[in-house]
Amino acid sequence: LKDPLLILEENVSINIAEMEKKIPLVLDTIEKSISTLFEADGPHQNTESLNVRLLELAGNISTDLTKVRTKLSARLDKTVRTISTLKARIASLGCLGSEGFFSLSTQCFKMFKDVKLNWADAKSHCESHDLILAEPSDAVALDLRKYVVDSYGGSHRVWLGGYADGSKWVWQ
Known part of the structure; x- marks a missing residue:
C-alpha cells in the first residue's frame, strides 16, 4: 500500500524545490531586462539616479524573494508536521481507517x-x-x-x- 501522505510530502518537497530553482531564473531575467533597458534607451543624462533606483529595485526583489522562500519553507515544515501527525493517527487506526x-x-x-x-x-x-x-x-x-x-x-x-x-x- 503506497502511503498517500508520503506521496503528498514528496510532491510538496518537489514543488518547493522546483520553485527555488526558478528564483535564479527570475533574477537573471530581471538582470537581462535591465541591461536591455540601458541598451535601448542609450546613455541617460541622470545615470547615477537611475543606478540608485535600479539598486533599490534589485534589493527589494531580493528581499521579496527571501520572504517568499522563508514562507515556503515554513509551509513545508508545517506540512511535514501535519503529515507526521496524520501518519501517527492512521497508524493508531490500523486498517480501520x-x-x-x-x-x-x-x-x-x-x-x-x-x-x-x-x-x-x-x-x-x-x-x-x-x-x-x-x-x-x-x-x-x-x-x-x-x-x-x-x-x-x-x-x-x-x-x-x-x-x-x-x-x-x-x-x-
Missing part, C-alpha cells in the same frame, strides 16, 4: 473479490489503486490464507507480490 481493508497482525490487506485476473493484470489492477500485491510476512501468510478461505470460500484466487527468480521466490 481504510474502507475495504482488513488487518492481520500489523499488516493491512484488501481483497478484490469480484475481479478475476491473472498475476500480471492483478498487479496492474492493484497499482491503479495505489496498492501493491500482498507481501505478507511468513507469520501472517497462514493467517491470510485462513482469512480468505473463511471469508470468501476456497474458490477465490489470491495473488501475492512474489515471483520466481531462478530457483527462489522473492517479493516484488
Whole structure:
C-alpha cells in the first residue's frame, strides 16, 4: 500500500524545490531586462539616479524573494508536521481507517473479490489503486490464507507480490 501522505510530502518537497530553482531564473531575467533597458534607451543624462533606483529595485526583489522562500519553507515544515501527525493517527487506526481493508497482525490487506485476473493484470489492477500485491510476512501468510478461505470460500484466487527468480521466490 503506497502511503498517500508520503506521496503528498514528496510532491510538496518537489514543488518547493522546483520553485527555488526558478528564483535564479527570475533574477537573471530581471538582470537581462535591465541591461536591455540601458541598451535601448542609450546613455541617460541622470545615470547615477537611475543606478540608485535600479539598486533599490534589485534589493527589494531580493528581499521579496527571501520572504517568499522563508514562507515556503515554513509551509513545508508545517506540512511535514501535519503529515507526521496524520501518519501517527492512521497508524493508531490500523486498517480501520481504510474502507475495504482488513488487518492481520500489523499488516493491512484488501481483497478484490469480484475481479478475476491473472498475476500480471492483478498487479496492474492493484497499482491503479495505489496498492501493491500482498507481501505478507511468513507469520501472517497462514493467517491470510485462513482469512480468505473463511471469508470468501476456497474458490477465490489470491495473488501475492512474489515471483520466481531462478530457483527462489522473492517479493516484488
